Amino acid sequence: MQSNNPVPQSRQEWAECMELVKERDKEAFATIFRFYTPKLKQFAFKHVGNEQVAIEMVQETLSTVWQKAHLFDGNKSALSTWIYTIARNLCFDMLRKQKGKSVSLYSEDIWPEDYLPADRVESYSPEQDMLKEQVVKFLQLLPENQRVVMQAVYVQDISQQEVAELLDIPLGTVKSRLRLAVEKLRNQIRVEDV
Amino acid sequence: MKYHPEAALLESYVRGQISAVDGVTVTTHLETCSSCRSIVDKLEAKEAQLLENTDSEYDIAFDAMMDDILELPPIEMKVSEKKIGSIQVNGKTFELPKSLSRFTENMSEWRSYGGKVFSSTIDLGEAERVNLLYISEGVQVPQHTHKGKESTLVLHGSFSDEDGEYHKGDFLVADGSIKHSPRTAKGQDCLCLTVLSEPMVFTQGVARVFNMFGHGMYP
Numbered sequence: 001m002q003s004n005n006p007v008p009q010s011r012q013e014w015a016e017c018m019e020l021v022k023e024r025d026k027e028a029f030a031t032i033f034r035f036y037t038p039k040l041k042q043f044a045f046k047h048v049g050n051e052q053v054a055i056e057m058v059q060e061t062l063s064t065v066w067q068k069a070h071l072f073d074g075n076k077s078a079l080s081t082w083i084y085t086i087a088r089n090l091c092f093d094m095l096r097k098q099k100g101k102s103v104s105l106y107s108e109d110i111w112p113e114d115y116l117p118a119d120r121v122e123s124y125s126p127e128q129d130m131l132k133e134q135v136v137k138f139l140q141l142l143p144e145n146q147r148v149v150m151q152a153v154y155v156q157d158i159s160q161q162e163v164a165e166l167l168d169i170p171l172g173t174v175k176s177r178l179r180l181a182v183e184k185l186r187n188q189i190r191v192e193d194v
Numbered sequence: 195m196k197y198h199p200e201a202a203l204l205e206s207y208v209r210g211q212i213s214a215v216d217g218v219t220v221t222t223h224l225e226t227c228s229s230c231r232s233i234v235d236k237l238e239a240k241e242a243q244l245l246e247n248t249d250s251e252y253d254i255a256f257d258a259m260m261d262d263i264l265e266l267p268p269i270e271m272k273v274s275e276k277k278i279g280s281i282q283v284n285g286k287t288f289e290l291p292k293s294l295s296r297f298t299e300n301m302s303e304w305r306s307y308g309g310k311v312f313s314s315t316i317d318l319g320e321a322e323r324v325n326l327l328y329i330s331e332g333v334q335v336p337q338h339t340h341k342g343k344e345s346t347l348v349l350h351g352s353f354s355d356e357d358g359e360y361h362k363g364d365f366l367v368a369d370g371s372i373k374h375s376p377r378t379a380k381g382q383d384c385l386c387l388t389v390l391s392e393p394m395v396f397t398q399g400v401a402r403v404f405n406m407f408g409h410g411m412y413p
Contacts, residue, residue: 067267084238105318
């Protein structure tokens with residue numbers, strides 16, 4: 001496949017490129033693939049010290065980018081950081097596997113991924129999140145007052161200001177209930193491969 | 195919270211060059227420490243920048259790999275309830291950090307030391323000895339020193355020693371040169387995660403008999 005797309009120059013442009021990848025845009029993926037493949041190969045080689053294994057790591061990393069693109073959140077991290085952590089974690093597990101011991105600790109135990117960032121409630125937008133519907137099912141885990149606020153803001157798309165007026169509570173209370181609710185959900189649910 | 199992992203440990207965590215057990219200890223600290231979390235975020239961004247800036251040229255031979263990848267379907271994810279593990283010791287129940295919740299089945303029965311100090315070994319299949327250590331209120335643990343390195347992370351409550359007072363989230367590393375005798379205050383118990391590269395050696399008091407049992411009779 002020939003790609004004539006210019007290489008993105010900023011975090012914002014890379015994030016836009018990823019939005020296209022989320023829609024299964026092959027050209028956009030090719031841009032990322034061509035940019036990162038040689039860099040990842042050097043990175044992986046430094047870690048695993050073997051050309052063939054390094055190439056496997058490149059393939060694993062970029063497969064993850066393609067197959068789990070919907071989990072990338074441009075508000076939360078730069079694309080480079082997302083790709084770096086994927087490659088680091090794969091290399092970590094590979095190195096331990098290579099040492100031949102039976103392993104009960106994996107990279108996901110050491111660098112767990114949280115898909116509900118508590119400190120970014122303001123910018124958190126589950127409507128863009130494939131997982132939203134599934135998250136909604138867990139709202140029952142929340143105490144009543146937090147559930148009502150979550151439902152209004154994230155399910156019914158009512159602004160935080162309007163929710164405050166509807167419930168006749170200060171805006172600060174709406175914000176703090178949302179923060180507590182997201183924190184609680186983050187603690188109580190996990191996201192895993194099917 | 196006043197005691198944090200050293201910068202070098204956070205760096206090796208970010209670079210993936212940390213031992214698995216230290217990695218678990220650090221991630222447990224990060225669950226409760228937003229300042230270390232933000233250091234880690236910055237270090238990750240820095241490492242990512244190094245990756246992004248690596249001098250390189252694309253090798254057209256990789257196109258075949260790309261075509262293979264493009265055939266792969268998206269991986270669907272499901273969301274399920276995360277289980278927070280808990281433990282019972284000395285008639286009390288404690289919630290475990292998320293990082294340890296998966297390992298409740300790897301935890302041994304609690305061993306009691308005079309009904310005041312309790313320990314449970316977490317078998318993570320690694321070389322280090324990983325324990326949960328519970329010290330009930332108003333207890334003085336005999337002075338001891340370590341061979342090797344001991345990391346301690348306070349999970350609940352607090353304890354103190356000759357050097358200071360440690361609260362939930364505090365992370366300490368002691369090496370073989372430090373002799374210390376932890377104690378808990380009246381009305382204040384303490385649950386810790388401890389990681390020992392080698393068993394402790396007691397330097398004082400009745401506890402010296404523990405040394406005679408060799409490997410890690412005491413946590």
